[in-house]
Amino acid sequence: MSVRTLPLLFLNLGGEMLYILDQRLRAQNIPGDKARKVLNDIISTMFNRKFMEELFKPQELYSKKALRTVYDRLAHASIMRLNQASMDKLYDLMTMAFKYQVLLCPRPKDVLLVTFNHLDAIKGFIQDSPTILHQVDETFQQLTEIYGGLSAGEFQLIRQTLLIFFQDLHIRVSIFLKDKVQNSNGRFVLPVSGPLPWGTKVPGLVRTFNNKGEEVRKVEFKHGGSYVAAPKEGSFELYGDRVLKLGTNMYSVNRPVETHMSGASENLAAQTQESIAPNPLAKEELNLLARLIGGMEIKKPSGPEPGFRLNLFTTDEEEETSRRTKSWLGSWGSLRSWTSQGGVPARAMICLP
């Protein structure tokens, strides 16, 4: 599929991760300076120049396992620690949120606006750090350079590539269920009303022309939806009104962040399928991954700053349920840190660090 998809996937998932972490840091009353440090460290790692260089190279999408490894590393780029269950939940929330955004993008090109929404919010998190702000702006420039000139057809291919990546993921997310954007069967609601994509006319008109190009007949038909024309096009500039709300922070201060664990077992089946089949191409993927992660500069926690543990569950019981259903999946790969000298496991499977 499209070889231009990885940067969009990475940046948007990263953006969602930051929204969730920010909300949890506040919910757990982590002191402001520590919370800011965590977000700064993660954002600065995400937008590290060497890392971005690797990311923007034309390449196929990584497998879900490989991408998850990148986020595991990213989430631990600072003094914050997440246990396996919390990391699993974080990743579920991130992926379902971006899947929702891609699916509901009116035009394929709007996924770029979604990305800019995430970047705008990220800049909000690091207002006091001019160096990191500059890194984010540079990434913005790169996005504009690469994606600004792509055709509608190329964006359509990017969209299809992303949707294939997210195929069969139906985890129920509490905030989506409450807002009625997701059904209880895990599928997203596709509204048949509201603003149209930029460039699409309100459906319902049949116009007939003669050989000279003159309109000779105009008939309306009932199309079944209730649409209105888009008021204006979102801005693709460094600063501007994106118009689209997809990709903005949906977690306000007071909303709890939960996922329904009953959905997890469905997703588990899909994940199991992937883990069991030995992947003969894993070695090449490991090499790519090593190059990508090698570009990440992970700061080791230094000095008297003690680390702290972040929990993505609101109750211990919830966490225990999740641990039970997922512990055997964790048995495929133990929680050990990634080393570039580590050999490929005998069965050529990627292990989650």
Add this chain to the structure above:
Amino acid sequence: MFRRERSIPLRGSAAALCNNLSVLQLPVRNLTHFGVVHGPSAQLLSAAPEGVPLAQRQLQAKEGAGVSPPLITQVHWCVLPFRVLLVLTSHRGIQMYESDGSVMVYWHALDAGDASLVQAVFARGIAASGHFICVGMWSGRVLVFDIPAKGPNIVLSEELAGHQTPITDIATEPAQGQDCVADMVTADDSGLLCVWQSGPEFKLLTRIPGFGVPCPSVQLWQGTIAAGYGNGQVRLYEASTGTLHVQIDAHARAICALDLAPEVGKLLSAAEDTFVHIWQLSRSPEGGYIEVEHCHGECVPDTQVCGARFCDPSGSSFAVTGYDLAEILRFSSVR
């Protein structure tokens, strides 16, 4: 009016591709074959009239070098004068099978030679024209394969140049006689349509420029081209001249599939907006211009439709696939 009939379950959900449903009607045997792309595999299944599934088979994209397993872009039955072949296009090449998918009779590997690093390489767009099978490429080229009445001696006979961007879809119809020699139309990601006359050497008759959006799906009926676009419009053109005759603001999102019931002139359009519309095409008594009338609209709730086909020659039933949906939805007319 249409009603929902019994769905046919799929082993794997449908991928978010365009034209992601192929139907082979076999009325003589009281069977219908369905083909749906899941991702790296495609599923074929046959069903009895009531939608009762009878047999199913999964086909894989042939492996090649690369990090991820190759993805299939399209699966389509090609009805030729003496045989029916199943064609599967992917990011590695073109696979042709006997119609039940049991035996692969031909494999054509894609040559990525000219592609730049940033271009995705794939085959997409499949149609039968007489004893030829035409397949589109990422480069805009259309490969023309000469198919013998039986056996695997399939030969690449021509490479058509007319497009510069990836082919999306190809439509053909038997030649209509002296007045109408256009019998094939190819469409691409830029919205450009090329109109061809088939033969030992295919001839480019006319080009219909795009307008900034892809044309994912195209059909040809009695010298009229029906084209569905990424902005939700369906346009009808006179094939021989390229003149636009009808413009329909049909859908609120990109169109993903068009199908025709040629015996009755019914057109089906399906889009990512969850709607399927059925249109009646006709020629006006004065002037002979093409006219379109809306017959029926069906909403498939919360489903990003990715494929739709009529299931019988009279257009009184149709089937739909949707992204992430592991079933084929069926609708039939109540009248």
